[in-house]
Amino acid sequence: MAQAQTLSRNQQIVLDIIEKSKGPLKAYSILFNVQKKGINAPQQIYRALDKLIEMGKIHKIESKNAFVACRSSDCEISKATAFSICESCEMVDEISDAKLSKYLSSFNHRKGMKFKRFNLEFFGLCKKCK
Amino acid sequence: MAQAQTLSRNQQIVLDIIEKSKGPLKAYSILFNVQKKGINAPQQIYRALDKLIEMGKIHKIESKNAFVACRSSDCEISKATAFSICESCEMVDEISDAKLSKYLSSFNHRKGMKFKRFNLEFFGLCKKCK
DNA sequence: TAACATCTGTTATAATATAACATTTTAACC
DNA sequence: GGTTAAAATGTTATATTATAACAGATGTTA
Numbered sequence: 519m520a521q522a523q524t525l526s527r528n529q530q531i532v533l534d535i536i537e538k539s540k541g542p543l544k545a546y547s548i549l550f551n552v553q554k555k556g557i558n559a560p561q562q563i564y565r566a567l568d569k570l571i572e573m574g575k576i577h578k579i580e581s582k583n584a585f586v587a588c589r590s591s592d593c594e595i596s597k598a599t600a601f602s603i604c605e606s607c608e609m610v611d612e613i614s615d616a617k618l619s620k621y622l623s624s625f626n627h628r629k630g631m632k633f634k635r636f637n638l639e640f641f642g643l644c645k646k647c648k
Numbered sequence: 649m650a651q652a653q654t655l656s657r658n659q660q661i662v663l664d665i666i667e668k669s670k671g672p673l674k675a676y677s678i679l680f681n682v683q684k685k686g687i688n689a690p691q692q693i694y695r696a697l698d699k700l701i702e703m704g705k706i707h708k709i710e711s712k713n714a715f716v717a718c719r720s721s722d723c724e725i726s727k728a729t730a731f732s733i734c735e736s737c738e739m740v741d742e743i744s745d746a747k748l749s750k751y752l753s754s755f756n757h758r759k760g761m762k763f764k765r766f767n768l769e770f771f772g773l774c775k776k777c778k
Numbered sequence: 779t780a781a782c783a784t785c786t787g788t789t790a791t792a793a794t795a796t797a798a799c800a801t802t803t804t805a806a807c808c
Numbered sequence: 809g810g811t812t813a814a815a816a817t818g819t820t821a822t823a824t825t826a827t828a829a830c831a832g833a834t835g836t837t838a
C-alpha cells in the first residue's frame with residue numbers, strides 16, 4: 519500500500535482532473551470527464567480514487583461525497599484532515615493548521631479509545647458568499 | 649422548523665428505532681424495520697430523518713451514511729458534533745467534551761471564513777476491539 | 779521465465795437518496 | 809365550528825453513489 523510515487527495510468531488521469539479542478543469533484547463527474555480517454559466504468563474511477571486516498575494524494579469530503587486534491591504536506595497521509603466548506607458556493611478548502619492538528623491528534627476520549635485518525639469538516643459562508 | 653417537542657407519527661417511529669439501537673442505523677435498515685408499521689417507501693424515512701436532524705434529535709455519521717440518536721444536550725442542535733468511531737465493530741459514540749467543543753467553535757480559519765457549524769469524526773479501535 | 783501482485787476492462791447490480799404529485803392531517807386564527 | 813395555511817403523508821418513479829464478480833493484461837522480482 520501507499521507506494522512512494524508511481525501512479526498507474528488511470529490513477530494519473532483521475533488525479534490530474536482532481537488537481538485541475540477548483541472545487542471538489544464527484545466520482546461520476548470525473549467519469550464523464552474521462553470517457554474520451556477510454557475510461558468507461560465507475561469501477562475504474564472508484565479504484566483509482568481508493569488508491570489515491572491511500573497514498574494521501576486526495577481526500578474525500580464525506581459530507582459531499584466528493585474528492586479534492588491534497589494541498590497540504592502535513593496531513594500525514596490522511597490521518598488528520600480538516601476542511602472548510604462553504605454552504606453556499608460549495609467551495610472546499612483544506613485547513614492545515616499545525617496547532618489544530620496537534621490538538622486533535624493528541625485528543626483522547628475519556629472512554630479509553632485511542633484514535634488513529636480524524637476528519638473535521640467546518641461549515642459556513644466563504645468570504646465571497648457573505 | 650425545529651419545533652419544540654411534538655413529533656409526527658412517522659418521526660416518532662423512526663426516532664424510536666434509532667434510540668433503541670445500540671449502533672448507527674442506515675436509512676434502508678430503518679425502512680425494513682418499520683414496514684410492519686405501514687411505512688413502505690424510502691421517502692418517508694428520509695423525510696423523518698431530515699426533520700429529526702433539524703431538531704437535533706439525531707445526527708448523521710457522514711463517513712458511514714448512518715444515523716444515531718443524540719445523547720448529548722450540549723451539541724447545540726447539531727452545530728457542533730463530534731464522534732468516536734471504531735473501525736472494527738463500527739461502534740459510534742458521541743463525544744461531548746466542553747473544552748473540545750469550545751476550542752473548535754471558536755476556531756477561525758485564517759482565510760476569513762466564519763464557521764457556523766462543524767462535524768468531527770475520530771477513528772480508531774474501541775476498548776473491546778483492541 | 780516463473781510466480782505473484784497490481785492494475786485494467788467489463789457487465790451487472792446493490793445501496794443511498796431525491797423528484798414530483800396527490801392527498802390528508804395538524805395547527806392557528808377568525 | 810369553519811377557514812386557511814403549513815406540515816406531514818403516501819406513492820411511483822428515478823437519480824446518484826458505490827460495489828461485486830470475473831477475465832485478462834501488465835509489472836515487478838526472484
